[in-house]
Every structure is written in C-alpha cells, then in structure tokens.
Amino acid sequence: MLTQSTFAFIGGGNMATALIGGLRKRGVPASAIQAVDPFADARQRLSADFGIATADAPHAGLRAADVLVLAVKPQQFREACAALAPHLGDSLVISVAAGIRLTDLSRWLNGHSRVVRAMPNTPALAGMGMTGLAGPTGLPAADRDMASAVANAVGKSLWVADDAQIDAVTAISGSGPAYVFYFIEAMQRAATELGLSAEQGRALAVETFVGAATLAGESPEAVSTLRERVTSKGGTTYAALTAMADAGMGDAFVRAMQAAAARGREMGEEFGRQ
Ligand SMILES: NC(=O)C1=CN([C@@H]2O[C@H](COP(=O)(O)OP(=O)(O)OC[C@H]3O[C@@H](n4cnc5c(N)ncnc54)[C@H](OP(=O)(O)O)[C@@H]3O)[C@@H](O)[C@H]2O)C=CC1
Ligand SMILES: O=C(O)[C@@H]1CCC=N1
Numbered sequence: 001m002l003t004q005s006t007f008a009f010i011g012g013g014n015m016a017t018a019l020i021g022g023l024r025k026r027g028v029p030a031s032a033i034q035a036v037d038p039f040a041d042a043r044q045r046l047s048a049d050f051g052i053a054t055a056d057a058p059h060a061g062l063r064a065a066d067v068l069v070l071a072v073k074p075q076q077f078r079e080a081c082a083a084l085a086p087h088l089g090d091s092l093v094i095s096v097a098a099g100i101r102l103t104d105l106s107r108w109l110n111g112h113s114r115v116v117r118a119m120p121n122t123p124a125l126a127g128m129g130m131t132g133l134a135g136p137t138g139l140p141a142a143d144r145d146m147a148s149a150v151a152n153a154v155g156k157s158l159w160v161a162d163d164a165q166i167d168a169v170t171a172i173s174g175s176g177p178a179y180v181f182y183f184i185e186a187m188q189r190a191a192t193e194l195g196l197s198a199e200q201g202r203a204l205a206v207e208t209f210v211g212a213a214t215l216a217g218e219s220p221e222a223v224s225t226l227r228e229r230v231t232s233k234g235g236t237t238y239a240a241l242t243a244m245a246d247a248g249m250g251d252a253f254v255r256a257m258q259a260a261a262a263r264g265r266e267m268g269e270e271f272g273r274q
Contacts, residue, residue: 001149003027008065008091010080011072012037012046012054015096018124019069020050022153025127034061063089067146070095070105074271081108092143094118094150098170099267102136102163114139116147119166119174120154129155130176132169134162167264171257179256180209 007023009016012035020033030051036058037043043054055061062068062084068091072080077097088109094116095105102117109115113136120131131151135144144159151157160169184205191201216223231237244250 001146002153003029003032005066005146006032006064007034007067007069007150008062009033009035009069009071010037010058010084011070011076012039012042013071014122015120015124016069016071017046017049018120018122018129018154019071019096019150020046020052022124022127022155023150024050026153034065036062058084058087060087062087062091065089065091067091067150068093069150070097072097074099074267077271078104078108078274081105085110088112090114092116092146094147096120098174099167099264099271101268101272102134104268104272106136114143116143117163117166118147118151118157119169120151121173121175122177124154127154130173131155131157132166132173133157133159134166135159136163164265167261167268170264171260175257175260179253184209 002023003026005028007020007028009020016035016037020035023033024030031053033050033052035043035046035052035054036056037046037054038056040056043056046052046054068084068088070077070080070084070093074097077095077100085108092114093105093109093112095102096118098119100117102115105117106112106115116133116135116139118131118133120129123129124131129151131154133144133147133151135147148157148159160166184202187205187208188198188201191204192198196204212226216226219226227241231241
C-alpha cells in the first residue's frame with residue numbers, strides 16, 4: 001500500500017522527519033515524497049537526509065499527493081491550511097498537530113472530508129512510536145488503512161472513537177516520552193548522589209525502562225502484579241514506593257496528565273476560534 005503511493009509533508013521538522021524516515025525504511029522511494037517548509041535549513045536537511053524534493057511554499061504539484069501530512073505547530077496551523085487550500089486535490093490529509101480539532105481542519109480546508117487526526121510521539125524517530133488516530137464518521141476504510149500504514153511505518157498505532165479522545169492520547173503517549181525522560185533524569189541524579197557516575201546512572205535507568213516496558217508489553221498479567229513481584233516484604237522497593245506514596249507522586253502524576261489533556265482542549269478552543 002505505502003510503496004504504491006505518493007506523500008507530501010507540510011512542515012519539515014521533528015515529526016515530519018520521523019515519518020519520512022519511516023516511509024523510506026518501508027521502501028517508499030524518495031521520488032514519491034515531497035515536503036514544504038519555509039525554513040531553508042529544514043529543507044536542506046530533508047534533501048540531504050532523504051533525497052526528497054522540497055519547496056518553500058505550497059504549489060500545484062501537491063495535488064498529485066495521495067497523502068498529505070500536516071506537521072506544523074498548532075500556532076502555525078491555520079495559516080498553513082490557508083496556503084495549502086488552493087493547491088489541495090483529493091488527497092487524504094493527516095494532521096499530527098496537538099489540539100487542532102478535525103472539524104477545524106476540515107473547515108480550514110474548505111470542507112475537505114478525507115481527514116485524519118493523528119498523535120504520534122518522538123520515539124517514532126527510533127521506529128518505536130505510538131500513534132493515536134481518529135477520523136470523521138464515514139471515513140472510507142481505505143483511508144483508515146492508509147493512515148494506519150503511515151503511523152505503523154514508525155511504530156504502532158491505535159484508533160480512538162472520536163476526535164476529542166485525541167487530547168487524552170496526547171496527554172498519555174504524545175507528551176509521554178517527556179515524562180519518561182523526566183524520570184530517567186531523576187534516576188540519573190539519584191545515581192550520582194549515591195556514588196555512581198552519570199553514565200552509569202543513565203545506562204542503569206534507560207535499561208530499566210526498556211526492560212520493564214518490554215516485560216509489561218509481553219506479560220498478560222496486570223501491571224500492579226508485576227510491580228508487586230518486585231516489591232519484597234520489608235525490602236528496598238517497599239521503602240522507595242512508600243516514599244513515593246508519602247510524597248503523593250501517583251496522584252500528582254495523574255493530575256499532570258489531566259493538565260496536559262486540558263491544555264490540548266484549550267489549544268483546540270484557542271486556535272480553532274480563528
Ligand atoms: N514534538 C513532539 O513530541 C510531537 C509533536 N506533535 C505535533 O507535531 C507538529 C510538528 O511538531 P514538530 O515537528 O515537533 O515541530 P517543528 O517545529 O520541529 O516543525 C515544524 C516545521 O514547520 C515549519 N513551518 C512553519 N510554518 C509553516 C508553513 N506555513 N508551512 C510549512 N511549514 C511550516 C517550521 O518552520 P519554522 O521553524 O521556520 O517555523 C518547522 O520547520 C506540532 O503541531 C506538534 O503539536 C505531535 C506529536 C508529538
Ligand atoms: O508538547 C506538545 O504540545 C506536543 C504534543 C505532544 C508532544 N509535544
């Protein structure tokens with residue numbers, strides 16, 4: 001499916017780079033991918049890394065794209081749609097922007113209905129992304145399959161029932177890598193305070209995340225059971241988890257994700273009002 005199709009990216013930053021890299025790895029030829037970005041450095045990097053054609057503004061050639069991926073910042077989104085609209089053909093349009101609602105995306109593209117809202121994450125750069133997807137009622141099955149295939153080129157994906165749930169996906173897995181990095185940083189700091197080097201701390205923390213996440217992914221057991229199995233009675237893990245509970249970390253963590261989801265909804269209002 002992917003190798004028979006043509007792709008255009010509007011915005012050539014982090015997310016576009018991850019997705020273009022994934023498509024190339026899946027065998028999509030460079031000649032089937034193009035990108036638009038006003039930033040000369042971004043264009044140069046994309047041509048050097050992937051050998052794809054780039055342009056500084058939307059143009060008639062975009063009509064030929066089977067799939068158009070909108071990967072600009074939410075603040076730049078409406079303007080990017082306005083510039084794209086005169087050159088939009090019948091492409092499937094996939095937006096990866098946080099907060100931007102499907103109804104606004106469609107409205108800004110003059111009622112275009114072949115639209116999908118996607119929320120990937122930066123592990124996509126390592127081919128281990130997780131992407132949430134939502135589409136309008138009546139989205140053709142072929143468009144759903146294509147959006148899944150694009151997302152799966154950089155990892156895994158799941159569909160949610162409606163657009164609003166993408167704000168929840170954003171709070172959990174879209175922003176999620178930052179929470180993991182935050183914990184790795186804290187573990188690294190603790191390691192140095194406990195007499196290990198920063199490099200040793202990083203290696204221990206990273207491998208622990210990789211190992212624990214792999215175990216949780218492979219095991220049919222509840223995650224709480226996996227946690228309990230580490231926690232020997234009266235032992236070190238119990239001491240650590242008690243300190244975390246005393247500090248209210250679990251609740252604080254849930255509140256943090258509620259704040260992220262609320263910000264996503266707020267961005268939808270803020271940028272969708274225009
Ligand atoms: N980073 C992340 O973890 C995730 C990000 N996202 C979403 O992905 C989107 C892109 O994020 P990211 O890749 O990190 O951002 P970047 O800033 O890396 O990339 C955006 C690029 O788009 C360019 N641009 C600005 N205006 C236009 C325009 N009108 N037409 C074409 N290109 C334009 C920017 O140029 P310039 O720099 O000159 O403005 C920049 O090069 C955002 O909407 C974000 O919400 C989704 C999931 C995760
Ligand atoms: O912080 C943000 O708004 C974007 C969306 C998910 C990750 N980064």
